[in-house]
Amino acid sequence: MHQEQELIAIRNQLGLLFGLNFTESQDSLLVKNLQNAATELGLSSDLSAIKSWLKKKSFLPEESNMLAKYLTIGETYFFREKAALKLFTEKIIPDLSAKSLIDDGKPVKIWSAGCSSGEEPYTLAILLKEANINLKNLNISILATDLNVNALAKATKGLYTEWSFRETSAEIKEKYFTKQNKQYQIKKEIRDMVVFKPLNLATADFPVSENHTDQIDVIFCRNVLMYFWSETAKTIATKFYQALKPEGWLITSQVELIDEYFSVFSREHYANGIFYQKKDKAVVLNANNGRQSMLAPKTNSFLKSTKKPANRKVEHNKKPFISSKAFSTSNKANAKADSQQSPQQLFESANYTACIEACEEKLKIQQDNKQLRLLLVKSLANTGQLKQAAEEAETLLKADAINPDFLNIFANILMEMEEWDKAKNYLTKSLYINPDLLATHFNMGYVYQKLGKTKQAEKHFQNLLKSLENMADNTIVSEMDNMTAGRLKELTLMMAAL
Numbered sequence: 362m363h364q365e366q367e368l369i370a371i372r373n374q375l376g377l378l379f380g381l382n383f384t385e386s387q388d389s390l391l392v393k394n395l396q397n398a399a400t401e402l403g404l405s406s407d408l409s410a411i412k413s414w415l416k417k418k419s420f421l422p423e424e425s426n427m428l429a430k431y432l433t434i435g436e437t438y439f440f441r442e443k444a445a446l447k448l449f450t451e452k453i454i455p456d457l458s459a460k461s462l463i464d465d466g467k468p469v470k471i472w473s474a475g476c477s478s479g480e481e482p483y484t485l486a487i488l489l490k491e492a493n494i495n496l497k498n499l500n501i502s503i504l505a506t507d508l509n510v511n512a513l514a515k516a517t518k519g520l521y522t523e524w525s526f527r528e529t530s531a532e533i534k535e536k537y538f539t540k541q542n543k544q545y546q547i548k549k550e551i552r553d554m555v556v557f558k559p560l561n562l563a564t565a566d567f568p569v570s571e572n573h574t575d576q577i578d579v580i581f582c583r584n585v586l587m588y589f590w591s592e593t594a595k596t597i598a599t600k601f602y603q604a605l606k607p608e609g610w611l612i613t614s615q616v617e618l619i620d621e622y623f624s625v626f627s628r629e630h631y632a633n634g635i636f637y638q639k640k641d642k643a644v645v646l647n648a649n650n651g652r653q654s655m656l657a658p659k660t661n662s663f664l665k666s667t668k669k670p671a672n673r674k675v676e677h678n679k680k681p682f683i684s685s686k687a688f689s690t691s692n693k694a695n696a697k698a699d700s701q702q703s704p705q706q707l708f709e710s711a712n713y714t715a716c717i718e719a720c721e722e723k724l725k726i727q728q729d730n731k732q733l734r735l736l737l738v739k740s741l742a743n744t745g746q747l748k749q750a751a752e753e754a755e756t757l758l759k760a761d762a763i764n765p766d767f768l769n770i771f772a773n774i775l776m777e778m779e780e781w782d783k784a785k786n787y788l789t790k791s792l793y794i795n796p797d798l799l800a801t802h803f804n805m806g807y808v809y810q811k812l813g814k815t816k817q818a819e820k821h822f823q824n825l826l827k828s829l830e831n832m833a834d835n836t837i838v839s840e841m842d843n844m845t846a847g848r849l850k851e852l853t854l855m856m857a858a859l
């Protein structure tokens with residue numbers, strides 16, 4: 362077998378064993394790690410031998426432990442990702458403590474899945490201690506699981522170096538840890554709140570009461586599924602859903618907000634973060650009872666596609682693909698390039714051809730001028746030169762990969778080019794950076810519809826409608842081409858009804 366085929370077989374096998382997805386670009390590192398694991402176990406480090414070894418029906422515990430040690434990334438620290446912790450302290454804990462009073466002491470169960478060396482579950486324990494609730498009256502348990510038993514051993518020991526405290530206040534460190542030479546030992550009162558157990562998320566049977574993974578109130582599974590094959594991640598997300606009590610929460614990291622995985626959940630915004638909640642589907646669907654069917658004018662680039670939504674008559678809009686906020690509808694599109702006018706003025710007067718010329722000229726000496734390049738991208742797009750617009754937009758993103766304007770404009774161009782999957786990826790990034798942009802939610806809904814993923818589309822439209830609920834109908838939504846909130850509401854209802 363060629364080395365290439367061997368590597369494909371190895372990558373697939375690691376997916377089956379642990380859910381982990383290693384890409385081709387990681388091959389050399391993967392081989393090195395596998396060879397180290399094999400050598401440490403006294404096995405052959407030859408690639409074919411490793412491939413055959415991985416195909417074994419079952420592994421000795423020391424074999425799987427060695428693989429976990431060499432193949433997993435255990436990066437973690439106390440008080441990681443504040444938005445999730447804010448949700449936990451400000452909403453989840455108070456809700457759970459109120460519910461527990463009603464439920465008369467029924468157990469409250471928290472699960473840190475993929476807990477690594479314990480910083481995450483101990484953070485949750487500390488937050489519970491710090492909360493203004495009587496823990497004695499709350500029958501709380503924190504289960505912390507991981508594939509890597511070495512990490513779990515460290516967690517059980519509870520001894521940490523300074524690096525684990527990079528986001529922890531001195532006060533908390535002082536209160537819940539005891540200094541031991543250059544390390545810090547977690548205090549027993551916190552240590553005793555957490556139970557650590559090995560569990561492989563890719564293969565374990567859950568939810569089942571035997572391993573305490575059923576009837577959970579909150580699951581923290583952060584920075585874990587991002588390393589998994591998408592199919593495995595989807596399956597695990599569904600199992601998490603089953604493991605949760607109604608209204609239970611699944612907290613992922615903000616870089617793992619992949620709608621495709623979590624489509625069964627309701628997406629909730631809190632403290633600039635997005636989190637997943639198990640909601641009664643009936644409740645979500647009821648929100649649609651107010652749906653209306655109506656004819657909506659075409660308003661934005663993505664509706665400019667020649668393909669109209671089925672069975673809907675959609676008015677044509679004469680607006681350009683991407684307009685500036687100050688865009689004037691008076692038609693000056695054919696005006697000659699005026700050397701007295703700046704590229705911005707040319708753009709604002711809809712003189713896109715002249716704007717392109719002016720931008721290109723200026724960019725020869727100011728290559729790094731992002732505002733100029735942005736105007737060039739918009740003008741190219743508005744004159745239908747989508748391929749060139751996309752290339753220029755990519756140049757912008759190379760210079761600033763997390764600029765929401767650049768991400769959104771590129772996504773808009775991709776939508777116009779009907780590259781739905783790619784557009785979705787850029788919109789997802791944009792939402793991560795700014796979850797409150799109404800236009801991005803609208804675009805996400807539209808793209809998901811195009812991809813035939815109606816559930817996900819529905820979620821974005823519902824989120825958008827929820828945000829619009831609190832806005833007066835005449836409020837101007839600048840990012841949606843100065844459309845009014847009322848109009849956007851109508852349009853969203855129409856899209857959601859398609």
Ligand SMILES: C[S@@+](CC[C@H](N)C(=O)[O-])C[C@H]1O[C@@H](n2cnc3c(N)ncnc32)[C@H](O)[C@@H]1O
Nearest residue numbers: 379433436437475477508509561562563583584
């Ligand atoms: C980057 S750490 C995340 C730690 C913590 N959740 C956080 O966000 O700080 C990822 C953890 O996932 C664990 N992991 C990887 N594959 C796993 C699997 N199949 N089952 C359980 N845990 C797994 C790794 O061992 C590692 O400890």
